[in-house]
Amino acid sequence: MENKIVAKNVNLHYGSKHALKNVSLDIKENAITAFIGPSGCGKSTFLKTLNRMNDYVENCKIEGTILLDGEDVYDEKVDTTVLRKKVGMVFQQPNPFPMSIYDNIAYGPRIHGIKNKRELDRIVEESLKAAALYDEVSDRLHTSALGLSGGQQQRLCIARALAVQPDVILLDEPTSALDPISTLKIEELLLDLKDKYTIAIVTHNMQQASRIADYTAFFLVGEMIEYGQTKDIFSIPKDKRTEDYITGRFG
Amino acid sequence: MTNSIFEKRKRISDKSMSFFIYLSSLLSVFILVVIIGYILYRGLPVFNFSYLMNTTSIINDTVGILPNIINTLYIIVLTLLIACPIGIGGAIYLNEYAKNKKFVDVISFTTEVLSGIPSIIYGLFGMLFFGTFCGFGFSILTGSLTLAIMILPIISRNTQTALETVPKSYREAALGIGATKWYMIRTVLLPSCMPGILTGVILAMGRIVAESAALLFTAGSVHVLPANIFTHVLSSGGTLTIELYLQMAKGNYDVAFVIALVLIVIVLGLNMLAKLITKKFDVHEVKN
Numbered sequence: 001m002e003n004k005i006v007a008k009n010v011n012l013h014y015g016s017k018h019a020l021k022n023v024s025l026d027i028k029e030n031a032i033t034a035f036i037g038p039s040g041c042g043k044s045t046f047l048k049t050l051n052r053m054n055d056y057v058e059n060c061k062i063e064g065t066i067l068l069d070g071e072d073v074y075d076e077k078v079d080t081t082v083l084r085k086k087v088g089m090v091f092q093q094p095n096p097f098p099m100s101i102y103d104n105i106a107y108g109p110r111i112h113g114i115k116n117k118r119e120l121d122r123i124v125e126e127s128l129k130a131a132a133l134y135d136e137v138s139d140r141l142h143t144s145a146l147g148l149s150g151g152q153q154q155r156l157c158i159a160r161a162l163a164v165q166p167d168v169i170l171l172d173e174p175t176s177a178l179d180p181i182s183t184l185k186i187e188e189l190l191l192d193l194k195d196k197y198t199i200a201i202v203t204h205n206m207q208q209a210s211r212i213a214d215y216t217a218f219f220l221v222g223e224m225i226e227y228g229q230t231k232d233i234f235s236i237p238k239d240k241r242t243e244d245y246i247t248g249r250f251g
Numbered sequence: 252m253t254n255s256i257f258e259k260r261k262r263i264s265d266k267s268m269s270f271f272i273y274l275s276s277l278l279s280v281f282i283l284v285v286i287i288g289y290i291l292y293r294g295l296p297v298f299n300f301s302y303l304m305n306t307t308s309i310i311n312d313t314v315g316i317l318p319n320i321i322n323t324l325y326i327i328v329l330t331l332l333i334a335c336p337i338g339i340g341g342a343i344y345l346n347e348y349a350k351n352k353k354f355v356d357v358i359s360f361t362t363e364v365l366s367g368i369p370s371i372i373y374g375l376f377g378m379l380f381f382g383t384f385c386g387f388g389f390s391i392l393t394g395s396l397t398l399a400i401m402i403l404p405i406i407s408r409n410t411q412t413a414l415e416t417v418p419k420s421y422r423e424a425a426l427g428i429g430a431t432k433w434y435m436i437r438t439v440l441l442p443s444c445m446p447g448i449l450t451g452v453i454l455a456m457g458r459i460v461a462e463s464a465a466l467l468f469t470a471g472s473v474h475v476l477p478a479n480i481f482t483h484v485l486s487s488g489g490t491l492t493i494e495l496y497l498q499m500a501k502g503n504y505d506v507a508f509v510i511a512l513v514l515i516v517i518v519l520g521l522n523m524l525a526k527l528i529t530k531k532f533d534v535h536e537v538k539n
Contacts, residue, residue, distance in 0.1 A: 053427060058350070084429035091427070097439055098534035107438070108428040141499035146535065157424070164428060 004029040004168060004198040010064035012045060019045050022064075022224040027168075027215075032190060032199045034213035034230070036206055038250065041219040043202045047170050050200065051087040052080055068168070070175065085112055087168040088161035093177055094153035096145035096160075096208050101128075101137055104145045108164035114159060123163050131159035132189050151182025158189065163199075167180060169193070171201040175208065187212050206246055218242045287515060294512035297505040301402065303513070314379055316510055318474040322488035325477075326395050327459050329484065331452065332400040338406030339448060345407075346414040347436060359411075366404035368539075373401045374465040382469060387486040394470025401465060402455035409454070413447025414440060445532040453525035460517055463492040472497055491517075 005027040010019035019041050027033050027050075029105055035043035043056070054060045066073040073083060085108075096104050105124040114120060124141065128134035133155040137148070142175060145156055161169055171190075175183040190199055190212055203209050209216050210230060216241075217227040226233060226242045237243040244250060305315025341358075349355050377397025387393040417440055425435035441448075471487030474494060489497070495510040 051427070053423070056422075079430040082429060084427060089423075090429040091423055092419060093420055095418070095424040096260065097421060097424065098443055107425070107430075111428065111430050111434060144534075160424075160428065 002029040003027065004069065005200075006065075006067040006070075007046075007049075008065045008067075010046070010049060010062065010066060012042075012049060012054070012063075013059075013061045015059040019222050020049070023219075023224045025217055025224055025227055027198060027200055029198050030194055030210050032194050032201060033215040033217065034059070034209035035200070035202045035217050035219060036204075036209050037111065037219035037225075039204075040221070042222040043174050043217075043219045046201060046224075047172055047202050048089075049166070050170055051084050052078075053089065059075040067243070079113070079243065085164045086166055087170060088164060088166035090157050090161050090169065090171045090174050092173040094150055095122040096148070096153050096156050098144065098146055099180070100142045101145045101148070101156065102141040103120065104160050105163045107159060111142055112164060124182070127163040128156075130162050130193070131155045132185065132192075133159055144205055151178050151185060152159075154178060154182065154186060158186070161195075170197045170199065173197065173202050173204055176204055183208075206234075218245060220245070252421075255387045290508060290511045290515055292392045293504070294508035298509055298512060302506070302509050307474055313401075314506060316491065316494060316506075316513065318476050319489055319491045319494040319510070320513065321477060322391065322470070322474075323460065323492075325391055325483065325488065325492040326398065326466075326490055327456055329391065329395040330380050330398040330402065330459050331455065333395060334402050334406055334455065335452065337399075337404050338451075339410050341403075342407040342410035342414060343436060343440075346411050347432070347440070362404040362407055365400075366408070369464075370401060370462060371464040373397050374468050376400075377465065378468040379502045387485065389469070389471035389473075390485045391470050391488045392484050394466045394488075394490075397465050398459055398462060401462070402458050405455045405458065406448075409451025410444065411447050413444035414450075416447070442532075442534055445534070446529040449528050449532060450525065453521055455530075458519060460490075460514065460521070461492060463490070463496050465489055466493055 003026040007023060010020055010023045011018070016053060019062045023042075023046055023218060025046075030151070035047060037043050046172055047248065049053050049062060049066060050068075050073070054062065059212075063076065068083070068087065072078070074220075077201075097107060099107075102124055105127050106120045109120060109123050114123070125134065128137065129166065133152060137156075141169055145153065148156060154177075158169070158171075158174075175186050187208065190201070193199060194214075201213065213230045216230040216233045218225045218237075218241075226237060226239045228238075233242065300490055301313075302315050303320065304317055305313045306318050307314050307316070345355050347415045374397060377400070381387050381393040381396045382389065385393075387396070401451060421439050421443065422435060426432075430438070437529075470490065470493075472489035472493050473487040474489050477483035477488070479487070491514055493508050495507055497509045497513070498504075498510065
C-alpha cells in the first residue's frame, strides 16, 4: 500500500515541554491507522501536526518534516485552507456549530466557494448518507444541529468533514464521549469509509484499535515506541513497554 | 440513642438572613414602582399628544418636545453608528488577534477606567476637542462623537465577554475544516456572540438616552425642527434629558414630567426590545 503521509523526525516543543521526540511514522493510504498510548503521551499532539492545528497554539515549535503526497506540509507557502480541505479533522467532543444540520454540512463547501443551491443540496445529502445519518435526520435538515444526540452529533461532524471531499480524515478520540451503541456505529462507519479515505484515529480504547485499525502506533511520553500492523502489535509486540501497555499493566 | 428527627434546631442566622434578602429585593422593586408611579401621577394628568407634535415657540405660543424627541433618536443612531464598529472591532482584535497579553491587559484596564469617568469630563473634552479643535462647534455631531467615546467601553467589554464564552471547540471545528480566521469570526463567533453584543448595544442606548451632562456643552440645547435631516448633523440640538433639565431650571414642572414620561416609555421600550432581540438571536436555543 502507498504511503499517504510520511513523518520524519518530528520534534515538537510547547514552550519548554518536549511533547514529541523524534517521531517518524508512515500513514498508509486507504487504511485505518490508530495511535494508542496513555494520556499525555503525545498521540493527539502528533495527530494535530498532520493538518497544522498546532499553528494556533502559542509557543509551539515544530521541527522535522511531514510529507502529504510527497509535499511538505510545513512549507511556508502552504495554504492551510487547502491543506485542511485535503486533511479533515473530527474532534473528541462532538462540536457541531449552533446552526441547522444543513448549514453545518454546507459550512466547508461554502468556504471553498460552492454557492450553487442544488450543488450544496447534493453535497449535504451525500455527506449525510456517507456518515450513515441521512435516514435519521432527512426530515429535519433545517432544524438546529444542537438538538441531535451526542452520537448523531459526532456523525454529523464526520459528515461535515466528508463534505469537502478530503483525502485524509483525522479523528481525535471521536468516541470517548459516546455510549457503546453510538461508538459501534462510528466504528462501522469508519470501516466503510476506509475504502475511499485514509483514516488516522487517536484512541484511548485499545479494543477499539484492535477492532478497526489496520496499523497501530504506540506512543509513550512523547516517543513513538512501536508501530506496525495491528495484529502484530497486539499479538507479538516487540517492545516490553508496548506489551506492558496492551496487557493492561499501566495506562 | 441519637436525636429524634423531629427535634428542631433554631437557625437564627439562617432565618434572619433570608428575611433580610427578601426585604432588600422587595425594597428595590418598591423604589422602581414609586418612581414610575410618581411620574405617571404627575405626568399623565398634564399629558397631551400636542406636546409630542409641537415645538416650543414663544412667537406661536406653543409648547412641545418634538424636536427633542427627534434629536434624541438622531443622537442614538449616530452615536451607535460611530461606536459600534470601533467597539466591536476593538474587542475582536483584543480577543482573537492580539498576541501580547500585557498589551491586552493595559487596554482592558484603560477601558474600565474610561467607563468610570464622570460624564461631565467627557463633555468638557468633547466641547474643546470636537467642538473647538475639530471645528464641529455646538452640534449633534460633536455630541455624538463625545457620547461615542463614552459608550465605547460598554460595547467593547460586552463584546469581549461574549467572545470569551464561545467554546474553543467551535473555533477548532471551523479552522479544522479550512476556514480562515476572519471567515471563522464572521460565520461562527459573531453569530454566537450576538446576544452578548446586543446586550451591550442596548445598555449603551440607555446611557445615551440618560445622558445630559456630556451633551450640554457639545450638542447644545436648541429645540427647533430640523430643516434637513442630513445637514441637521452639524446643527445644535437638545435631547429630551437636556430639555428636561432646562424646563426644571425654569420651574416648568408640567412639561418636565411629560418629558420624564416619554423618557420612561423609551427606556422601557428599549429594555423590552433588548429581551426580544436577544432571544431571537440566540443560536443556542434549539427550536424544533
